[in-house]
Amino acid sequence: MSEAAGIYEAFRDAIRAEEPVALATIIDGPDAGAKLLLQPDAPTMGTLGDADLDRVVERDALGMLDAGISEVRHYGQHGEARQMDLSVFVECHARRPHMVIFGAVDFTRALASQAKLLGYRVTVCDAREVFATKRRFPMADEVVVDWPNRLLDRIGDELGPRDAVCVLTHDHKFDVPAIVGALPTRVGYLGAMGSRTTHEKRTERLREAGVSDEELERVMAPIGLDIGGRTPEETAVSIVAEIIAAHTGRQAPRLKDGEGRIH
Amino acid sequence: MDEILDDIDRWRAVGQRVAVARVVDIEGSGPRDPGAAMAVNEEGEVAGSVSGGCVEGAVVGEALELLGGRRGPGITTFGYSDDEAFAVGLTCGGTIHLFVEELDW
Structure with a gap:
């Protein structure tokens, strides 16, 4: 066993x-095979053979872990x-990305299923307990009966660049606190459902709530890519496709950037 | 790596030495992303995959060379480049770089 013994088990x-x-x-290098194991908030194991190299790689690797990227980096x-x-x-090996869906509506069912297919941990949240039930959303990892801002107060710190918040309620009463609550988080994708007219009205309310133009730019609304989707299932595809494009940085026709009817 | 852990544990529990080949880089189209891994024990038993079945046979050969002490840990490349056609290629036309090593860590 080399000095790296025990790394595999950890x-x-x-x-x-x-x-x-x-x-x-x-x-590739004189010490090929040398290893350094990193976990957030835990001491590292092993060494790449140089204390300075270890420090730099630790910093880079934790950033890559946050973004969920595995790749080769070059160093002196x-x-x-x-x-x-x-x-x-x-x-x-990043934790599973997390999708939080606000609004326990028909579109939620399709989006939750689509997100599970892509490996997300899915939370469905709605303040109305008759709608937010595990029975209606058996595919969700958790169904929370609460106001969006209160859930985000609890879990907002855990959201990162790979995570998504999708606001499907269509109701300013819920939409506004959900968006206002999600904006201060590091969540990578924030989308809100509704027609252009709905979003215009919602934008007014968000401005009244103190949201800046710059923050409004972060909100993908109308949510999804412009693929002419209509059914809940088609809409779910357009939403997850927009999330994928946001991660990969590809240009795809976003409903947010277009004009006219969305279907 | 996830899908090969059970086999690795089983092999190591009975004292088998194990080689691991991991995809570290791909050029052009490749079927598996960096991190995809394959493990081979001394008897040539295999777990996991690093492509769509195009290069696994050759990887077993490299792994057994390594466990037999006839090569050291290092990068092995499969695919096509501009100046050289390798013996084993990917049908999709891409190139994959694997890091092959003994699991002694």
Whole structure:
């Protein structure tokens, strides 16, 4: 066994427990095979053979883990950027992305199923307890009866660039607190359903609630890509497609950027 | 890596040495993303995959070379580049770079 003994067990256990973990391995360089295991808020295990290199790779790997990216990075012997002495592969196992859907409506059912297909942990939230039931949304990981702002007060800090908040309520009473609550979080995607007219009215209310133009730009509304979707299932596809395009940075025809009827 | 953990545990529990090949980079189209992994034990038993079945056979060969001490840990490339056609290719025309090593960590 090398000095890296025990790393596999820690790596394996984290993957099985769905805890975020990154494994950095030198794949090209004099010390090929050397490893550094990283978990947020835990001490690192192993070494890539140089304390400075370890520090730089730790910083980069935690960023990659946050974004859910596994790739090769190049460094100098002591972690210098823009040098090619060493190639380090960082394998990231991020926690599952989280989609929070506000509004327990028909579209929610289709979107929750579509999100599960893509590997999301799905939370459905609505303040109306007759609608927000596990029976209506068996595919959701959790169904929460509460006001959107109160749920976001509790979980907002956990949301990151890979996560999504989708506001499907169509009702300013719920939409406005959901959007206002989601804006201060780091959530990567924030979309709100409704026609252009609905969104115009909603925008007025959001401005009254103190939301700036810059913050409004972050809200994908009308939600989804412009693929002419109409049914809940088709709309769900257009929403997750917009989320994928947002992550990959591809240009896709967003309803937000267009004009005219959305279907 | 997720899908090969059970097999690795089983092999290691009976004292088998294990080689692991992981996709670290792809150029052009490739069927599996970086992180896709395959494990091979000393007897040539296989878990996981690194492509759509195009290069797995060759990877077993590399893994057994490694476990037999005839090669060290390092990068193995499959696919086509401008100046050289490798013996084993991907039908999709892409190139994949694998890191092959013994699981002794």
